Amino acid sequence: MTMMRLPTGLLLATALLLCSAVSAQASDDLRFPAQVQQGSLVVGKVPAGSRVTYRDRNLRVSGYGTVVLGIGRDEAGPVRIDVRRPDGRQDTASIAITPRDWPVEHVNGVPPATVNPPPAIAERIRREQAQVTEARVRDDDRVDFGNGFIRPVEGRISGRFGRARSYNGQPGAPHSGMDIAAPTGTPVKAPAAGVITFARPDLYLTGGTVLLDHGHGISSNFLHLSRIDVKPGDRVQQGQVLGAVGATGRATGPHLHWGMNWFDVRIDPQLVLER
Numbered sequence: 001m002t003m004m005r006l007p008t009g010l011l012l013a014t015a016l017l018l019c020s021a022v023s024a025q026a027s028d029d030l031r032f033p034a035q036v037q038q039g040s041l042v043v044g045k046v047p048a049g050s051r052v053t054y055r056d057r058n059l060r061v062s063g064y065g066t067v068v069l070g071i072g073r074d075e076a077g078p079v080r081i082d083v084r085r086p087d088g089r090q091d092t093a094s095i096a097i098t099p100r101d102w103p104v105e106h107v108n109g110v111p112p113a114t115v116n117p118p119p120a121i122a123e124r125i126r127r128e129q130a131q132v133t134e135a136r137v138r139d140d141d142r143v144d145f146g147n148g149f150i151r152p153v154e155g156r157i158s159g160r161f162g163r164a165r166s167y168n169g170q171p172g173a174p175h176s177g178m179d180i181a182a183p184t185g186t187p188v189k190a191p192a193a194g195v196i197t198f199a200r201p202d203l204y205l206t207g208g209t210v211l212l213d214h215g216h217g218i219s220s221n222f223l224h225l226s227r228i229d230v231k232p233g234d235r236v237q238q239g240q241v242l243g244a245v246g247a248t249g250r251a252t253g254p255h256l257h258w259g260m261n262w263f264d265v266r267i268d269p270q271l272v273l274e275r
């Protein structure tokens, strides 16, 4: 046993030396930010044809080597992204995560039945949320997320992403998007191009609801709409009108709720606009 140990240790040390030499000389073909905030959209570059893994998920790599992932509100990091190049060489990119403050927002005056729904309504909410979740599983080979985002509606920001929320004094889930106050009927524009994956006028909590898929698992959702002008399968361009602002579902007044996801991870639209 003792005689076996030495050669094994030597082999391991040699392998480690080789690995670090390779990553030091070759990592300039991997481009990821060194640090991002919680709730960020991360766009990286790798050699085309690489295999990229993050948390057991194989990230889709575009023909130009673009990969994308979302950093959750509560992610502590550092996150590690494993890259295997087409020639077999491997590297790991590490991204540090800057924590943010999440003050509590108090939302009062919402209909009590939307805060403590009776069993039949709770079942309906579960069913509707499952349908929305299903629409976010897609991993389309489009890079519509890569051409920048514009605000879907102009107006005062009345609610920010990630804030802990209380509804009528009762603790609720953190706010999942950005609220923009605007009069009912104000046109809602596509912040970036994409494909409509969900459009329903009457969900219990979110009212008129539209999901727009920007490719690689990145999607936008638009809630509380008073009017919907698109249907699932529609291809839309940036700036195209999707519907109109409203106060349908659990809302205390007319506004657009704009949320963004990377698959089931919610990200902050404000950070995406600032990219």
Ligand SMILES: [Zn+2]
Pocket: 159, 175, 176, 177, 178, 179, 256, 257, 258
């Ligand atoms: Zn909202």
